[in-house]
Amino acid sequence: EIVLTQSPDFQSVTPKEKVTITCRASQSIGTDLHWYQQKPDQSPKLLIKHASRSFSGAPSRFSGSGSGTDFTLTINSLEAEDAATYYCHQSSNLPWTFGQGTKVEIK
Amino acid sequence: EVQLVESGGGLVQPGESLRLSCAVSGFIFSNYWMSWVRQAPGKGLEWVATIKQDGTEKYFLDSVKGRFTISRDNAKNSLYLQMDSLRAEDTAFYYCARKYLMSSEFDYWGQGTLVTVSS
Numbered sequence: 001e002i003v004l005t006q007s008p009d010f011q012s013v014t015p016k017e018k019v020t021i022t023c024r025a026s027q028s029i030g031t032d033l034h035w036y037q038q039k040p041d042q043s044p045k046l047l048i049k050h051a052s053r054s055f056s057g058a059p060s061r062f063s064g065s066g067s068g069t070d071f072t073l074t075i076n077s078l079e080a081e082d083a084a085t086y087y088c089h090q091s092s093n094l095p096w097t098f099g100q101g102t103k104v105e106i107k
Numbered sequence: 108e109v110q111l112v113e114s115g116g117g118l119v120q121p122g123e124s125l126r127l128s129c130a131v132s133g134f135i136f137s138n139y140w141m142s143w144v145r146q147a148p149g150k151g152l153e154w155v156a157t158i159k160q161d162g163t164e165k166y167f168l169d170s171v172k173g174r175f176t177i178s179r180d181n182a183k184n185s186l187y188l189q190m191d192s193l194r195a196e197d198t199a200f201y202y203c204a205r206k207y208l209m210s211s212e213f214d215y216w217g218q219g220t221l222v223t224v225s226s
Contacts, residue, residue, distance in 0.1 A: 034212035036152075043202055043219055044152065049212040087152055091210050095168055098152040
């Protein structure tokens with residue numbers, strides 16, 4: 001099973017600040033890595049697919065990078081509505097797995 | 108508009124069964140792989156099961172193999188999860204989600220249905 005480890009687990013950030021979340025895979029997964037945003041009491045929503053491709057409707061301040069085992073989600077100029085938990089997910093090997101999540105709080 | 112609506116959740120005792128449904132609209136259901144992903148209250152996401160467009164391939168998380176069955180009815184635009192021999196650790200919100208290819212992302216999710224297994 002491929003383990004995805006996100007860091008940090010929690011981040012408290014001021015609006016307009018830049019946020020960086022990393023996701024490390026226990027083995028190489030190419031670019032089969034995706035990022036989701038989940039707000040309280042809502043289902044997850046896709047932000048970034050295949051490491052760096054923006055999903056339709058995702059705000060342009062969200063971007064992704066990486067390949068192999070190391071990936072990054074960046075939120076440029078954080079807005080209040082970005083308060084959420086962010087998850088990475090690999091679709092390279094079964095069982096498909098998710099990172100443990102990174103909670104982003106607005107100061 | 109793509110919509111996925113789960114139903115069938117509830118409170119059951121350990122060892123009992125439950126059948127979840129997911130009704131979809133706004134896209135050609137038979138073109139997509141469909142999956143169930145769960146989330147225990149306050150915890151992270153866990154993939155549970157996936158079924159190919161025509162139902163000929165099915166994949167399951169090891170901990171649910173032999174207890175859960177995934178199926179679909181393309182004529183009814185519906186996905187199902189039959190859950191037998193339920194355990195306390197199966198307690199979670201269950202989401203249906205679609206993907207275009209085996210290696211692709213879950214691009215749309217339902218709102219989830221809560222399954223609680225408790226005596």
